Amino acid sequence: MSTPAAAVAAGVLPGRVWLYSNYHCNLTCTYCLTESGPGVQRRELTAERMLETARQAAELGFTALGVTGGEPFLVPDMPKTLAGLGAILPTVGLTNGTLFTGRRLAAVEVLAGTDVALQISLDSAVPAVNDEARGPDNFAKVVAAIPALIERGITVRIATTGESDNPDDLARLCELHRGLGVPDSDHVVRPVISRGRAVTADLGVDATVDDLPAELTITADGAFWSPFGPTVINGRLDTDLLLTRTTDPLRVPAQTLLGLVEGRPAGGDTTLNIR
Amino acid sequence: MLLDAAAAPLTARPYYQNGDPGPLVAALATVPELLEVSLPFLTTVLGASSLDARTKEIVIVRTSALLHCVYCVNSHSVVALDSGLTAAEVVALRDEPRAALGGEREDALLGWVDAVAGGNGPVADAVAARFGRSFADHEVVELTLLVGATMMLNRFCTALELPTSPAVIDRLTAAGLR
Ligand code: SF4
Numbered sequence: 001m002s003t004p005a006a007a008v009a010a011g012v013l014p015g016r017v018w019l020y021s022n023y024h025c026n027l028t029c030t031y032c033l034t035e036s037g038p039g040v041q042r043r044e045l046t047a048e049r050m051l052e053t054a055r056q057a058a059e060l061g062f063t064a065l066g067v068t069g070g071e072p073f074l075v076p077d078m079p080k081t082l083a084g085l086g087a088i089l090p091t092v093g094l095t096n097g098t099l100f101t102g103r104r105l106a107a108v109e110v111l112a113g114t115d116v117a118l119q120i121s122l123d124s125a126v127p128a129v130n131d132e133a134r135g136p137d138n139f140a141k142v143v144a145a146i147p148a149l150i151e152r153g154i155t156v157r158i159a160t161t162g163e164s165d166n167p168d169d170l171a172r173l174c175e176l177h178r179g180l181g182v183p184d185s186d187h188v189v190r191p192v193i194s195r196g197r198a199v200t201a202d203l204g205v206d207a208t209v210d211d212l213p214a215e216l217t218i219t220a221d222g223a224f225w226s227p228f229g230p231t232v233i234n235g236r237l238d239t240d241l242l243l244t245r246t247t248d249p250l251r252v253p254a255q256t257l258l259g260l261v262e263g264r265p266a267g268g269d270t271t272l273n274i275r
Numbered sequence: 276m277l278l279d280a281a282a283a284p285l286t287a288r289p290y291y292q293n294g295d296p297g298p299l300v301a302a303l304a305t306v307p308e309l310l311e312v313s314l315p316f317l318t319t320v321l322g323a324s325s326l327d328a329r330t331k332e333i334v335i336v337r338t339s340a341l342l343h344c345v346y347c348v349n350s351h352s353v354v355a356l357d358s359g360l361t362a363a364e365v366v367a368l369r370d371e372p373r374a375a376l377g378g379e380r381e382d383a384l385l386g387w388v389d390a391v392a393g394g395n396g397p398v399a400d401a402v403a404a405r406f407g408r409s410f411a412d413h414e415v416v417e418l419t420l421l422v423g424a425t426m427m428l429n430r431f432c433t434a435l436e437l438p439t440s441p442a443v444i445d446r447l448t449a450a451g452l453r
Pocket of ligand 1: 025026027028029031032033034035036037069070071095096
């Protein structure tokens with residue numbers, strides 16, 4: 001078996017390590033993989049754990065980080081933690097973009113000019129369509145937050161979950177994000193994956209391990225294959241994509257992941273365009 | 276606590292390929308990195324080796340009886356039958372006080388097992404000497420590790436209340452061992 005560094009350099013293993021900072025959220029989206037919401041078990045990783053994981057990831061040869069949840073910005077000091085992560089490796093922080101007003105907007109200024117991008121969810125240019133999945137006033141809050149963040153020197157990406165049957169919908173959405181200051185290169189579109197609350201709501205497409213890039217994902221419950229792994233259904237954590245319960249040292253799950261990737265037949269990956 | 280095939284982690288999946296792998300695997304699968312090391316260890320220590328299967332099952336059933344592990348006594352009573360022990364011999368191993376099996380080699384072995392699994396502190400010199408006359412040094416080592424590994428399993432299976440499979444219960448019933 002090769003080392004994670006060699007495998008990342010050769011493109012055999014994806015370079016990004018994901019960190020699930022927490023599982024709670026101020027929203028309750030219909031397709032949420034983690035059944036997140038205000039009252040759920042938080043399953044938090046501390047800032048120190050995230051930073052230590054990032055340091056070990058860099059030492060092992062990984063090249064980028066991602067922070068997801070839940071809504072990471074519900075965790076106090078998340079802007080500072082993200083800045084710390086960005087100083088170790090280029091980082092993308094996923095957020096629903098609804099919390100950036102007042103104190104939180106001021107606090108996030110620490111990310112200006114850092115190697116941290118915020119990836120904000122926006123599903124449609126039609127407010128009612130977007131808000132049907134993501135909750136009342138979501139559209140208004142997000143389209144207000146994006147220019148406010150960009151004005152403060154923060155890199156913003158947009159993630160759209162779910163593909164409309166009508167190509168005009170995507171065209172309108174792209175027009176909107178360009179108008180908000182986000183270029184096409186910073187807009188990703190991915191399908192709803194049938195895990196977590198999406199299963200309960202009968203939404204999305206099935207994804208097997210071969211459909212999911214092998215991105216090492218660290219949570220308070222263990223390490224997983226892909227950020228689509230540590231999902232929750234009926235309050236229970238899914239274990240089908242669990243790699244190891246051990247996350248420190250990071251080389252333990254990294255080697256397990258690499259062993260599985262090297263044992264996997266070539267091809268198959270990304271057939272669902274999940275990135 | 277027991278994971279079914281749909282919930283089996285990636286490295287545990289091979290153990291589910293031929294159907295239900297049993298509660299021991301289903302429990303260990305919740306910590307897949309432990310499954311990966313403990314199951315090969317346990318199958319090496321408890322499974323086929325240079326020692327004959329009958330000798331090993333005598334050790335496993337007797338140790339499990341001393342530790343009152345219902346799961347292991349049940350499961351290994353069936354393996355013992357498959358390894359050539361009679362139902363009466365299995366009963367003898369499970370009884371307290373146990374009956375002798377009748378041959379010097381196996382009774383010396385049982386003296387050792389009773390002392391290691393049922394006692395505290397050093398094994399009495401006489402018991403060790405008798406055991407050593409019937410078994411070579413490497414066999415003493417292997418059999419002692421077998422007792423220890425079985426004790427670990429006994430405590431694990433008993434504490435977690437692993438359920439005996441219906442197939443094992445059927446076999447035990449048919450052999451008059453229920
Ligand atoms: S999809 Fe994201 S924003 Fe929506 S409930 Fe889940 S964690 Fe919160």
